[in-house]
Amino acid sequence: MGVSVLKPGLATTVQDTGRPGYYNVGIPPSGSLDQYSSLAANMLVGNGDDAAVLECTYMGPELRFDQPATVAVAGADLPPLLNGEPRPTWESFAVGAGDVLSFGFLRSGARAYLAVSGGFDVPVALGSRSTYALGALGGHRGRALAAGDELPIGPAGGAAPRRAVPEALRRNHPKHREIRVMMGLYDHRLTDSARRAFLETEWRLTPVADRTGFRYRGAELEFRDRDAPFGAGSDPSNIVDAPYPIGSIQIPGGVEPIVLHRDAVSGGGYVMVGTVISADMDDVGQSAPNITTRFTEVDLDGALRARHERAARLDALREAVG
């Protein structure tokens, strides 16, 4: 019983709200990169917030259901097909035993979340079902799905299909994004003109964009000269290895800023110049290669306001769907 993986898709992993509390030993929070869409998918099928979903990156999997269930797809515009027939996103629908769920081509966004009533019931590791592939931890055998895998489904609450997220509460995926950041950390190591250039440049996301980090291209930024402190390394973009905030932006060698996401390396020796605010991490997670991005500066109060606005939107979603 459960779901059989016929084709795995490009990088499909089991994720949930994440695994907080172990970053001090290098185990990152993991969890769905777009939490809003992941939570929406769970609400649509009547799950609690902590049920595990499948995060489908760029290309969806092909799955055979060995039991009836209610499912929903939210997030990227990755159109679901049930036995080859189109089904909507942001809306729950029924699948029967023996049905095959597959996906058409990605239209926009980067990651679609597939929720199933009852959740994907893989073993819990350190309090979470999220996959941390680098550490072979959580998810299905600690890795992305492969053909032939079988995923168990938990006991369902019995949600009816055809629940839908109202249009205004669905995410859209523009080709250009404004991502808000709080500058700080080591931004004083950038020259004044490089700091300005960082905020003014229209950056383009490179194909090096995965659960660990998102690498952008667009300008070269200069660091101030300095005498290398003992243990830091000689390049002016080096520091004594330090912790990396989730969402922090490092610029190794002054080229190609990298935004760390929920499978971040927990620390290292590169200068960080700021951090994406918590409210905008979902948007980074839905960024696909080639979209353009401007990093706009906000202060702590601006970041907290944005966080409250995001929470209010989640409340509205819960009101409308949950």
Add this chain to the structure above:
Amino acid sequence: MVSVRGRAARHSFGGDDHIYVELDEEMNLSANFKVMAITSTIGDRGIDGVIDICPANASYQVRFDPDAIEPRQLLAELESIEAEVGDGTGFDLRTTVVEVPVLYNDPWTRETLMRFRSHHQNPDGTDLEYAARINGFDSVEGFVAAHSGSPWFTSMVGFVAGLPFLFQMVPRERQLEVPKYLTPRTDTPRQTIGHGGCFGCVYSVRGAGGYQMFGITPAPIYDPTQTHPDFEDFLVFFKPGYIAKFEPIDRDGYDELTAQVEAREFRFKQAPVEFSLGGFLADPDGYNRGLMEALDGS
């Protein structure tokens, strides 16, 4: 000689949900010990809303839930804890000294380093030969003797799951320093003994890396399956503050220990110790001898 340094900490918000604190720009054991003292105290306080407390080499970071605690209020609490802890010399760290068996110049890291020779400063020799030469040793044997002759302090755990950053417990003029690879490798064998800048490390998982590769240990240090005896309680072996001593072994010794690991019978030789920074700084070599006696008495 290492000395106790007094510097003002530098605080920065990392977004709305992290506070980052740099205690020193340079690496030294005093700064790291202060990090240990401060982060243990933060942990003991059990502050509502704190999610992760990450001690690092000369800095630390707290990840928190801004819906549960106002960021500026948390910052004020951290500053008051830092003031209370002071230079950390009054803090005795209860920790563990552990022996890590190492097959230096092993066939697996050698095969890997040959594959990535174009990434290296010294394409005509091995990482060990390069490290020995630039640190002024006549032979690889002399370098290995220095590498395995003094213990190393775990000043940070991270990068990836369970990877210890190790800082050699000798005066600065005797510390081994080797630059990282010119460009990182895409592959490093699991349990490689690495070195970059002033830090040693043990690669906990296979993957990318930029540190020089000197050898390999048969002992797992990260076990997500938790089936090895030393991992019954937790999947990560090294904790910040652990003191490691490398013990050179030969190929027969390596094979024997590997058989023990595969039979799920291997256990690290280890002993509980209390580490005092003041005691260490006063007489590093004498203090280290005491640590080794504690280990040998285990």
